[in-house]
Amino acid sequence: MKLHKFKQMGMNIVIDVNSGAIHVVDDIVYDVLDYYKNLSLDEIINKLQTKYNKEQLEEAYDEIRQLEEEGMLYTEDPYKNIILNDNGPSYIKAMCLNIAHDCNLKCKYCFASEGDYKGERKLMSAEVGKKAIDFVIENAGPRRNVEIDLFGGEPLMNFKVVKEIVEYARQREKETGKNIRFTITTNATLLTDEIMDFIDENMGNVVLSIDGRKEVNDNIRIRYDGTGTFDDILPKIKKMVEKRKDGKQYYVRGTFTRENLDFYNDVMMLADEGFKEISIEPVVLEDKHPLSLREEDLETIYEQYDKLAEEIVRREKEGKGFKFYHFNIDVNGGPCVYKRISGCGAGYEYVAVTPDGDIYPCHQFVGNEDFKLGNVFTGIENNELIKTFKNGHIYNKPKCMECWARFYCSGGCQANNYSFNKDIHIPYELGCKMMKKRVECAIAIKAKLMEE
Amino acid sequence: MKHIKTINMGALKNSIAKPGCKECANSCQSACKTSCTVANLECENR
Numbered sequence: 001m002k003l004h005k006f007k008q009m010g011m012n013i014v015i016d017v018n019s020g021a022i023h024v025v026d027d028i029v030y031d032v033l034d035y036y037k038n039l040s041l042d043e044i045i046n047k048l049q050t051k052y053n054k055e056q057l058e059e060a061y062d063e064i065r066q067l068e069e070e071g072m073l074y075t076e077d078p079y080k081n082i083i084l085n086d087n088g089p090s091y092i093k094a095m096c097l098n099i100a101h102d103c104n105l106k107c108k109y110c111f112a113s114e115g116d117y118k119g120e121r122k123l124m125s126a127e128v129g130k131k132a133i134d135f136v137i138e139n140a141g142p143r144r145n146v147e148i149d150l151f152g153g154e155p156l157m158n159f160k161v162v163k164e165i166v167e168y169a170r171q172r173e174k175e176t177g178k179n180i181r182f183t184i185t186t187n188a189t190l191l192t193d194e195i196m197d198f199i200d201e202n203m204g205n206v207v208l209s210i211d212g213r214k215e216v217n218d219n220i221r222i223r224y225d226g227t228g229t230f231d232d233i234l235p236k237i238k239k240m241v242e243k244r245k246d247g248k249q250y251y252v253r254g255t256f257t258r259e260n261l262d263f264y265n266d267v268m269m270l271a272d273e274g275f276k277e278i279s280i281e282p283v284v285l286e287d288k289h290p291l292s293l294r295e296e297d298l299e300t301i302y303e304q305y306d307k308l309a310e311e312i313v314r315r316e317k318e319g320k321g322f323k324f325y326h327f328n329i330d331v332n333g334g335p336c337v338y339k340r341i342s343g344c345g346a347g348y349e350y351v352a353v354t355p356d357g358d359i360y361p362c363h364q365f366v367g368n369e370d371f372k373l374g375n376v377f378t379g380i381e382n383n384e385l386i387k388t389f390k391n392g393h394i395y396n397k398p399k400c401m402e403c404w405a406r407f408y409c410s411g412g413c414q415a416n417n418y419s420f421n422k423d424i425h426i427p428y429e430l431g432c433k434m435m436k437k438r439v440e441c442a443i444a445i446k447a448k449l450m451e452e
Numbered sequence: 453m454k455h456i457k458t459i460n461m462g463a464l465k466n467s468i469a470k471p472g473c474k475e476c477a478n479s480c481q482s483a484c485k486t487s488c489t490v491a492n493l494e495c496e497n498r
């Protein structure tokens with residue numbers, strides 16, 4: 001597919017898939033585009049003459065042709081060979097450290113089955129953590145920027161080791177000239193002043209989980225005794241965010257499920273609490289799970305995204321804007337095409353490490369023995385699997401090659417693809433539909449804000 | 453142009469000229485991480 005067009009917020013938007021060009025067009029061009037590639041100008045005039053006059057149609061046709069000649073409409077894909085010819089080595093430069101396979105909450109949708117990843121409850125030792133740092137530094141080769149994600153379960157259940165790992169990484173940074181950037185993802189229940197100061201100082205990004213409105217959050221994000229966490233975490237999250245001065249990153253993030261399909265209200269609740277970086281994302285669960293999103297929920301979900309996009313434009317114009325993570329598409333910049341065609345990097349640039357030091361393609365594959373890549377003490381054992389993941393890019397995913405959103409999405413989530421279709425190359429369709437809707441919204445927001 | 457307003461000339465195609473240094477951040481789409489779509493990453497080599 002070379003072109004995608006859609007209507008939103010009173011605009012007709014056209015995306016030239018392969019060049020990334022974006023146009024806002026009038027109704028005439030919008031209609032002519034339906035026939036442009038298959039019919040001659042005379043035939044198009046014939047088809048549309050009841051709606052528009054001949055002169056208008058000729059003008060529209062001409063403008064389309066001009067943009068086509070300038071490489072901004074119906075562009076061919078010039079990238080394929082870049083990736084197919086890329087036989088160079090790949091470097092593991094990002095790592096998810098599962099600091100704790102344990103959690104003090106039991107959120108009802110947790111993919112890690114309440115933190116233990118269906119295994120034993122276990123904390124990572126400092127020894128394993130340090131070995132993992134050594135592993136990633138070694139394997140990052142020439143890459144200078146290294147990312148470490150402190151994850152769980154709940155990583156703050158093992159704060160002592162977090163501190164040791166960070167300290168060790170700082171020392172290794174000096175020795176090796178790498179730039180190690182930490183992110184921590186936490187449910188916020190265990191945040192104390194001491195921990196917050198540590199996080200603020202040492203983390204490049206902190207991801208704080210809350211699902212939005214109290215009744216929504218407390219229905220899902222619960223303790224072992226069944227009580228909700230909202231009243232406990234909201235003040236802590238606020239305090240943590242207040243510390244993030246000077247453009248230091250944070251995200252306040254939640255998940256929506258079948259029980260809050262009106263998640264627009266949860267985003268707004270978080271925005272009204274003063275948070276500027278917000279993400280509320282669709283839960284991914286198998287169909288039979290009571291909280292799972294299903295095909296029949298899509299209409300409602302689309303409506304919510306539309307409403308959110310309009311509200312974001314409104315608030316932005318009033319100078320009260322906030323960022324919704326999935327709408328933050330940088331239409332003018334963003335990563336280069338090399339990155340966009342290579343996807344999330346799971347399994348060859350990014351890996352996850354368990355408390356035992358076992359290495360998996362990403363946190364979502366942890367515990368599935370078929371996907372074990374090796375161990376930080378003994379190194380990579382399954383190089384074939386690394387190759388499979390490296391080749392798991394859009395050009396090897398037939399559905400993605402027909403999809404207009406491929407350079408925004410880069411081929412979806414390998415883990416979701418695998419869990420729904422038992423093949424990383426077959427996209428998880430419900431996810432695709434929501435992804436495409438979000439990309440449309442993101443582009444419409446940009447277009448709308450540029451319009452005035 | 454009278455009928456078409458171009459708001460982006462095709463940043464994607466132009467980025468082919470970039471070195472493809474792969475120093476940019478990792479991007480994960482899953483709902484439990486920082487979970488960005490690749491298109492909102494920042495380039496480390498502007």
Ligand code: SF4
Binds near residue numbers: 397411413431
């Ligand atoms: S994963 Fe789905 S949305 Fe993403 S590029 Fe492939 S087909 Fe398109």
Ligand code: SF4
Binds near residue numbers: 346350361414481
């Ligand atoms: S496979 Fe999915 S969950 Fe894993 S890193 Fe990629 S996008 Fe994220």
